[in-house]
Amino acid sequence: MKVLILFSILLSLNINAKISTNLVFKTDDIIWGFDFINKSKIIATLKDGKILEIDLKSKKSKELQAPEVVVSGQGGLLDIHYKVINKIPYVYYTFSKKVGKTLVTALGRAIYSDGKLSKHQTLFESKIYSSRSIHFGSRLAFVENSIFMTIGDRGERHYAQKLDYHNGKILRLSLEGKSLSDNPFYNTKDALPEIWSLGHRNPQGIFYDSTSKQLYSSEFGPRGGDELNLVQKGLNYGWPVITYGKEYWGPSIGEEKKDGMEQPLVNWTPSISPSGLTIYTGDKNSKWKGSFFLACLGSTHLHRVVLKNNKLVKEESLLEKLEERIRHVRTGLDGELYFSTDSGKIFTVHQ
Secondary structure: OHHHHHHHHHHHHHHHHHOEEEEEEEOOOOEEEEEEEEOOEEEEEEOOOEEEEEEOOOOOEEEEOOOOOOOEOOEOEEEEEEEEEOOEEEEEEEEEEEEOOEEEEEEEEEEEEOOEEEEEEEEEEOOOOOOOOOOOOOOEEEEOOEEEEEEOOOOOHHHHHOOOOOOOEEEEEEOOOOEOOOOOOOOOOOOOOOEEEEOOOOEEEEEEEOOOOEEEEEEOOOEOOEEEEEEOOOOEOOOOOEOOOEOOOOOEOOEOOOOOOOOOOEEEOOOOOEEEEEEOOOOOOHHHOOOEEEEEOOOOEEEEEEEEOOEEEEEEEEOHHHOOOEEEEEEOOOOOEEEEEOOOEEEEEEO
């Protein structure tokens, strides 16, 4: 028995020794989203309303002009993407904005040129029923000439099943923030035409796999029931009618399965609190190529998932000893795997 215990300890130490991190940047606020301008520059959002351009060589940053943001609860300046359209470099971002008396998730963009942002414009404002400042969702994925944008239920769970509000939905928009005529509910009476899928609680991760041409999202459950989903046109992902999670005070919320509602590819109880999502496509960590990575908040680790034909074959928790709330994760243009934290750090991680 002593030999077995000693072998287990040595094996654990050997595994941990293979995983290392490199701190590439540090600031003093939550780095909610980040993207790559080129191999040496990152553009990032700070939740309190700032946009930073980060030079990976000098480790220095400068603040760029940002939109007006209402910072409240979980709201603030959220996801960000760099996108060149017709030779014009744009920066797209999501943020919380007051419309009337309601705080909504909005989509904006600005032109990026000579290290500056200009001509900010709001492209889209979601229609939300809520008086609360939680569950904004708010990740972006670009697929050809469209944008997928996640919206949380904003604490009003039953609106995730209503097609006349954006609460608890994944939307599909044009590059100018308009609805697209081939969206599934475009011609449905009283439905909002931007809706692509419904029944989501708080999807803070979304990723399009250009190899399989499939769209995936990760979302928070309540007490348990976190999910990794394959997101498909017009489908209902069930919240709050079906969920593997429970109320925070104990009782069940709904059923686990129901005809006409989609099951997650993977679900987690206890919760792992998944935020950002990616599939590693780089060349620096060969054993991780094709793996899903989920940035986990409450459980403070980076979660690796291996699927085959969209079935779980392996998962593991990494970097728990860092004790960091990991907010986002992405493959860099240099082939490294990057992640950001709520303590204001950006790391690369290696096996």
